[in-house]
Amino acid sequence: MSVQDSSPILSFDPRRLTLARELQGVRKSDLARSLGVSAVTITHWESGNRNPTKDNVYALALTLGVAPSFLESQFSEAPLISGAPHFRSLRSTTQLSRNQAQAYTQVVQDVIHTMNEYVDFPDLVLPGILTDSDLPGSEIPRLAAEQVRKDWGLGNKPVQHVVRAMENHGIVVVFAPFHSAAIDAYSTFGSEAPVVVLNPTKGDYYRQRFDAAHELGHLVMHADADPGHKVLEAQAHAFAAEFLAPSACIQDELPTVMNGQGWMKLKELKEYWGISMQALLYRAKELGRLSDDAYRNAMVTVSRNGWRSKEPGLISSLEEPSLIPHAISLIEESGVPSEILREKSRVPQHYFEVITARRPVLPVNA
Structure with missing residues (x-):
């Protein structure tokens, strides 16, 4: 039995989510459908108005074919x-x-x-x-x-x-x-x-x-x-x-x-x-x-x-x-x-x- 982690990820970079989605040629609506969330939620994540949870980030990474670290902000x-x-x-x-x-x-x-x-x-x-x-x-x-x-x-x-x-x-x-x-x-x-x-x-x-x-x-x-x-x-x-x-x-x-x-x-x-x-x-x-x-x-x-x-x-x-x-x-x-x-x-x-x-x-x- 796994424990879900609903805490927000602090280093999440909304621009990297947009990059990952566009790199795979995926529309917001299609990504939302794959994750079982609304397209509005995807928009909130990509605009930076709301951060996804750690579980959300792992699901996004898996769906978009990137490592979770791809979605994080980095200094370099x-x-x-x-x-x-x-x-x-x-x-x-x-x-x-x-x-x-x-x-x-x-x-x-x-x-x-x-x-x-x-x-x-x-x-x-x-x-x-x-x-x-x-x-x-x-x-x-x-x-x-x-x-x-x-x-x-x-x-x-x-x-x-x-x-x-x-x-x-x-x-x-x-x-x-x-x-x-x-x-x-x-x-x-x-x-x-x-x-x-x-x-x-x-x-x-x-x-x-x-x-x-x-x-x-x-x-x-x-x-x-x-x-x-x-x-x-x-x-x-x-x-x-x-x-x-x-x-x-x-x-x-x-x-x-x-x-x-x-x-x-x-x-x-x-x-x-x-x-x-x-x-x-x-x-x-x-x-x-x-x-x-x-x-x-x-x-x-x-x-x-x-x-x-x-x-x-x-x-x-x-x-x-x-x-x-x-x-x-x-x-x-x-x-x-x-x-x-x-x-x-x-x-x-x-x-x-x-x-x-x-x-x-x-x-x-x-």
């Missing part, structure tokens, strides 16, 4: 992120999915915060070239891409490894959990480091590079902008195109006619610059190399050949994040097991594995 923890991530298609992303994505970036910050006790991450080298949604046709994306290339010493050559270049200059790159695969890449600033989250099911080297460069554009240009505006997405798209293949280098190389020779040239440029044919076609239209009609006809060919979702290409392996995995190895070599890091970060096991992996991690029940 990464401050909670206040700004919303930049999503590629905000209108098609549900609020529940957005909250879950933001919660994931928070636990990424928690892992980085813990690792910072043992290793030094690269200094952030990221020019701030702010723009906004009132400047749809501005030159800022091109100038921003040029500045990043200059600051990172890339010159006008192809970026050999986009993810590695970002990590070398202080940006943390991780894969998302598979349950977030409906969301494209997204990015956010945090207290520990800017974070870019890549889609784990993309499976396309060329598009993944563009996704990463697109999110880099948001970090450079849109630090203070509200996410989701079409103009901001267009600016990040323009930044990615210029960052991956500077117009000064590629403009005269792009085909003007999409005949057999034109397609061969496009495939050559794809491999040289590491950018998809569809992105190159759009680039050719934007730079005046292809007329609108020629571009539309070319895209019809792309669709007819089944290239909308999977283009032919020589490189099949994705770029892999290495900053956090390498840091984990260094810390383990110093005598600190990764399990100690996980416990100190309070991040659930599966999420810790996803964050610290070089490759996408399948869900536990896969």
